[in-house]
Amino acid sequence: MARPVPRAVSEPAAAPDWLELYRQMVLIRRFEEAVHRLFLRGEVYGSTHLCNGQEAVSVGVASCLGPDDLLAATYRGHGHVIALGSSAHGLLAELLGRATGTCGGRAGSMNVVDLEHRLIGCFGIVGGSLAAATGAALALRRRGGVAVACFGDGAANQAYFHECLNFAKTLSAPVVYVCENNGYGEYTPTEAVTPGGILPRPEAMGIDSCQVDGQDMWAVRETMERALSTARAGDGPVFVEALTYRFADHGRGDPVQYRPEGEMERWRARDPLTVARDRLIAEHGVALAQLDELDERVEREIDEMERAALADPFPEPDDSTREFAGG
C-alpha cells in the first residue's frame, strides 16, 4: 500500500498540568488498593489484575493522546481507563458488577470498553490490544489520528505481536506500540522466556524503537510525544518499551514466590509516585504540603466512590442476557 496521503496534524497539546497528572497517578494507585480490598471482601468477583507501580506509564501515555487518537489496553487496564478520563466510579461499579458500571456489568475488569473516552477496550487475551490498535490505525489515518496499543512483556511471545507489528510496518500504519515490561509474564521472569529481549524484535522489522524509564512519567511523556508525532506524520509504527514493575501480584491465586530477595525494595525506591513527588518539588516549585493535601483529597474521593458504588444496584438479568437480535 502506498504512503498515506498528507493530512492535517492535530494541534500540539498545551503544556501539561503536572499536578493534575500526578493526581491521576495517585487516583489510580488508591483505586487499585480499593479494588484489592473489595476483592478480598468478595465484592469484586472473578479475577483482577492491578497495575500498582505502573501508573507513570498509564498517565504518561494517555495524557499525550489527541482527540482523534484511540488506545487499546489489557486486562491490567484500570490505570489506562482512568487516565483516559473514563469515569473511575463507572469502572469501580463495573468491577462490582453493578448496572451503573461503564459497561453495565457485562464486561468486568478485563474487558472494559469506552470508545467515548478513546478506549477501544481492555483485552483479556494476551496480545489482543495489539490487534485492536493495529486495525484502528487503518481508520484513524484518514483523520490524522494515531492508535496506541499498551501490552505487557508477555505479549512479545504471541502471534498477535509478530503479525501485527509486521502488518503495521508493511502498511505504514500510524500505531504506537507501548510494551509495559514489568519483568514478569504472570509468574515467569521475562528474560527466562524472551530470548534476545523484546526491543530487537521490532528493530528487526525496521520499526522505530526505543526504551524508556517507565517509572518516570516525564520520561514516558517525552517519549510518547515523539512517538505519536512520528506515527502521525505517516512514518509508520513506533515501538516503545517502558521498563516498569508491578507492585501487586499478577492476579488472584498468585503464589508470589518468584521475586528475588530485594527486588521489590529496589523498585519501591523508584515508585512512580515518589519519582513524581520529587520532580514536582524539585522542578515545578510544588510544596510538600500541597502534595500531601492532594493525596488526602484523593483518598476521600476514593472512600466516597467506594461507598456510592457499593450502594449502586445490580443489573436485572433481563437487561444483559437478551440474545443477539440477529445471531
Place this chain on the structure above:
Amino acid sequence: MAEVAFRRAIFEALDEELADDDRVIFFGEDVARAGGVFQVTPGLLERHGAQRVFDTPISELALASAAFGAAVAGLRPVIEIMFADFLTLAMDSLVNQAAKYRFLSNDRASVPLVVRSTVGGGGQFGAIHSQVPIPWFLGVPGLKIVAPSNPGDAKALLKAAIRDDDPVLFLEHKRLYAATGEVDGEAVPLGRAHVVRPGSDVTVVTAMKGVQDALTAAEALAARGIELEVVDLRTVRPLDVDTVLASVARTNRLLAVEEGPRTGGWAGELLARVAEEALGELDDAWRLGAPDLPLPYSPPLEAAAMPSSEAIVQTIESRPGII
C-alpha cells in the same frame, strides 16, 4: 435478465459497496494486484485505489485483527481469508474480539466487518483446504454466518453483510464460483431461508452446493412420485427455524444435508430446534453428512465422503414409510 457467474456476483457486490460507501475497504492475501487465488477480485484495486483495496502479508491473525480494529474505529472492512481452513489462525480476533465487542460495550459500539472465505470439498484440495468450518463458529453468539448457493443470493447477501453492523462470516463454496445464475439486484436480508422448490413429501434443508444437489435429487425422485421441498438456508447463523417449521408442517419429514462431519454441525442444531418446537409434526427427521473424519484427497475417497444428489436420493429412498 443477466446471467452471471458466482465469482462475478461477488465482485459486483464488493465493487458497488466500495463505490457507495467510502468506509468500505477490502484487503487480504493477493487480493489486490493479483485479484485473489480464485480470481474473484481482479480490477477492484484499479477501480478503488490502493488506500481502499490492498494486499497484506500472509498473516491471518493480523488480517482479522486489522478488520476488527478498523471496524471499531469507524470503517466497514471486508477481508478475504483465502481458505476457510485458515480461519483457525484468525480465531481469537474473530471469536474473542469481534463477536463479543458489541455485547461487552453494552451495545454502545458495533463491529461491522465481513470475512469472506472459501469453503468446501470436491476440488481435491485435501483435508486442510476443503473444510466447511461452520461448526467452529456456530456456537459463538455475535457472529453471523452466510452461505449462499447461487449468484443472485451471493450478491444480495454480500451487500447485506457489508451493510450489517455486526461481524459476518461470508462463505463461498469453491465448487460454485463458475456456476451461473440470474442476478436481479433484489435485496435479500440476512437470516432468511428460501424455499427453492415446493414439495409435499420431504423437506430437505441445505446450503451452498447442497442446494443444487438437492434440486437434482428432487428431479430424480419426482419421477418416482416423491416430492421434495428444498429449503436453502442462505444464512446458517442465525438459523431461520421458522421457515423450516412451516415446511415441516406441510411434509412431516425433515432431512438436513450438511457438507462436513456430522458431529457438532448446523444440521444437528436444526434437528434439535425442530424437535423442540414441532416434535408432533415429525414423522421422520435425520441428517446426511460426512463421517467424523478429515476429508480425504483421492477423488473416489473424497467423493464418497461428500453429500451428493445420488446420496440424497439413496438416503431418502432408504427411509421407512417414504415409498
